[in-house]
Amino acid sequence: MVDAFTFLRGDHESVLGMFEVLDGAPQGEGAKVSGLDTMVTNLIIAESQHEAIEQQYFWPTVRAYLDDGDKLADHAIAQEDSGKQLLQQLEDGRPGEPEYHGALAAFITAGREHIRYEQDVVWPRLAAVLGEGELQELGETLKRAKKSAPTRPHPDTPSNSSVQKTMGMAAATVDKIRDAATGRSRDNPPDAPTP
Template identity: 35%
Template sequence: MGHGGDVIAELTADHKEVEELFGRIEALPSGDKQRKVYAEQAVIELVRHAVAEEEHLYPAVRAYLPDGDAIADKEIEDHSAAERTMNELEKAEADDPEFDRLIGALMTEVRSHVRDEEDHLFPRLRAAATEEALMELGEKIRRAKKTAPTRPHPAAPDTPPANKLVAPGTGLVDRLRDALTGRGKAS
C-alpha cells in the first residue's frame, strides 16, 4: 500500500492494510494455522498504528478541535480495549475456539474505530489544521511507526510524554523477539 502524504492519507493506508489482513483471515476456515499468521501481522500493524496515533495524532486533535480532549480520550479508550483483546489473542492458537471469538471481537472493535475516525475525526481535523501541519503530522506518524512496539502492552502509558519515552525501547525489544521467533512471517 502507498504510504506517504499527510497524516490522514498515512493512517487511512494503515486502515486499508489491516482490513486486507482481516479479509484474509475471514477467507480461511476456522482452525487454519495461516489465520494465526495473518492475525499476528494485523496485531503488529495495529499496535504500531495505535502507538503513533497516541504519540502524535491525539495531541494534535486536542490542540486543533474545541472538543479535542473528549475525542482523544475516547479514541485512546478504544485503543485500550483493542489492546486488551490483542493481548488475549496472542495467547490463543488458530485451532482454539477462543481464537475465533477474539479475532471476531478485534475485527468488530477495529472496524468501528476506523469508521469513526474516517467518517468523523479525519474530516474535522482536515478542516481545522493547515495542510502543512497535516503533512508534518504524517511524517511524525511514519517515524513513530518505525520504532513503535509490535506487541500489545496494555499496562504501558498511552499519553505523552511517558508513551514517547517508553515506546522506542519497548519497540526495539518487540522487534528483536519477532525476529527471533519469526512472529508475523508466513511459514
C-alpha cells in the same frame, strides 16, 4: 511528503483488507494448519504500530487543535485500549482455541467501528482546522515514528502520549529483539509504499 490522513488511510486500508480475509477464517482443527496464525501476527504487528503512533502524535494533535479534542481523543483511545486487550489475547492464544476466535471476531468488529469513528468523525473536524503544511508535517512524523514503533500490543502501558514516547520506545526495542530471535519479523510483510 505525505499528509497525515493519507498515511493513516493507507494503514486503515491494509487492516481492512486483513479483516476481509480473516472474516472467513477457519476454526477448529482447520485453523491450526491454515496459516491463520501468520495472518493474525501480521494484524497484531500492524495494529500495534498504528495505535502506538496515533497515541504518541495523532491524538495529542486532536487534543491541541479541537475544542472538544479531549473528548474525541478519549473516546478513540478507549477504543484502542480495548483493542489492545483483544490483540493480547490473540498474541497469547492459538488458532483452534475458542477464545482465540472469539477475540479475533471481536477485534474485527471493534476495529471497523474505530476506523469509521476516526475517518468519519475526527478527520473532517481536524481537516477543517489544520493547513496542508501542518498535515504534511504530522504525516511525516507518523511515518518516521512507525519505523520504531512497538510490534506487540502492550495493553498495560498507559496510553498517555509522553509515556508512549518513552516506554513505547523501550518496548519497541524489546519487541524487535524478540521478533528477530523468534523469526516473527520474517513472516511480517513490509508496509505498502506511501504516496
